[in-house]
Amino acid sequence: MRVAVSSELSTFIAARVAGYPAEAPERLQWASPFVAEFAALPLYLGWTETIGIRPDGDLVRWSTEGDYAGVRPVEDRMWLLPALVDGARRYPELAILLPERPPGAVDCQCRNHPLLAPGQVLCGECGGVGWLPPSCRAERVAAPDTGRM
Numbered sequence: 001m002r003v004a005v006s007s008e009l010s011t012f013i014a015a016r017v018a019g020y021p022a023e024a025p026e027r028l029q030w031a032s033p034f035v036a037e038f039a040a041l042p043l044y045l046g047w048t049e050t051i052g053i054r055p056d057g058d059l060v061r062w063s064t065e066g067d068y069a070g071v072r073p074v075e076d077r078m079w080l081l082p083a084l085v086d087g088a089r090r091y092p093e094l095a096i097l098l099p100e101r102p103p104g105a106v107d108c109q110c111r112n113h114p115l116l117a118p119g120q121v122l123c124g125e126c127g128g129v130g131w132l133p134p135s136c137r138a139e140r141v142a143a144p145d146t147g148r149m
């Protein structure tokens with residue numbers, strides 16, 4: 001999966017990749033060797049897998065537990081939004097990649113959910129953007145057990 005990035009954003013991502021060891025907060029420093037090896041900026045850091053974005057907008061994932069070598073493409077669309085939302089929390093410049101809330105969209109129930117609202121757990125319904133397209137009204141709030149560091 002690939003998202004369209006402007007040349008400015010591409011330059012930004014490349015700079016963050018290069019600067020990762022110096023810029024990343026201490027709790028995310030462990031990802032530095034992966035960032036250097038795979039030339040991708042981590043968006044979502046799960047327990048066993050990280051999803052990153054490359055300067056060309058390519059979304060890749062890699063195992064941080066040695067489950068497989070190298071990078072794999074991100075093919076499941078359900079990961080796209082959560083990864084971008086998570087990444088945009090640390091890099092507000094990436095928020096431009098998030099979809100715009102369409103007219104008629106409804107607030108996702110996660111906005112009122114004590115665990116989901118502060119962004120502790122990613123919402124499985126809206127992917128973390130906080131709204132749902134008019135066509136799909138959520139019946140429930142799913143709390144996937146995706147670990148966040």
Ligand SMILES: [Zn+2]
Nearest residue numbers: 108110123126
């Ligand atoms: Zn939600």
